[in-house]
Amino acid sequence: MNEVRWLGKEEQQAWRAYLDGTRLLIQALDRQLEADAGVSMLDYEVLVVLSEAPERRMRMRDIADAVLSTRSGATRAVTRLERLGWVRRTECADDRRGTEAELTEAGAAKLAATAPGHVAAVRTHMFDLLTPADVTHLRSIGAKVRDHLQRPAS
Amino acid sequence: MNEVRWLGKEEQQAWRAYLDGTRLLIQALDRQLEADAGVSMLDYEVLVVLSEAPERRMRMRDIADAVLSTRSGATRAVTRLERLGWVRRTECADDRRGTEAELTEAGAAKLAATAPGHVAAVRTHMFDLLTPADVTHLRSIGAKVRDHLQRPAS
DNA sequence: TGAATGTCGTTGACGGCGCAACGATCTCGT
């Protein structure tokens, strides 16, 4: 009906640079984690959010929300981590449908051993390239996109 | 060895905002493409790079590089698009190992029909939220990360 | 020329992830 508002040249270049940079970055981090720790990025993030949770335990639903995944994604990630011994499943006290996942001692140790390498990779491939002003802008831009999309009022 | 240089608070916030925003954005665009056109984001990008190529044809290897995927990824994407009739395979004249993929008329039409919706989604979820200064910064940041990672000197 | 090495595109095996459906359980209105 109304005509298409195509992207301008500046916007096209920004879009390509952002897409390509992001893809390369995620790939690099994923490989680093896989090689050094044998876990995927999602698995690693599950460990992180669990380590930051009170009593290092969380309901499956909250895990899924925290890592922006689905419930089935959380189920499979926790299953993998449980098989490795980093995480333990527990029944929920107040909701008999519920399941909680708890970070084990071995899981905490694994995370402590893995985090430095991951942080180093994030620095090498991202923050070491950016000025403090870049970091501020990145946060602002990311927050705008995230906040817009987190409300279903698309 | 040497101690870990953890991320500062500003950097952590920027990292989370960037990661979460990016993930939500990619998910939204992927769903939009899947719903409106029945193609994945990779398939769509293959159509785009083919449409921009001379004579709308490219070697498999160049397609893989252009969309930052692997050769097998390109093979499977082109196979899907060929099955749909948007793309046609041809033998390479000067290299008998080679295969070229060529955008068909139907593929060009499909792309023309799909692009407006995709561009609109990119606008809605990204550029409409950003100031012109944001766009400039985004391009600069993305380019830094991309250029750093595209040379294997990591 | 001929052999070693590299590159091209494809394929099989494998794993990750989302969707939809499921049984179990909770919640709410009447």
Next chain:
DNA sequence: ACGAGATCGTTGCGCCGTCAACGACATTCA
């Protein structure tokens, strides 16, 4: 109290992508 509907976590299914190996062909170098 009780039935309708929502929500919980799991699982079967299918798609998508990478990795490793392959045969075909190119290139290089003695």
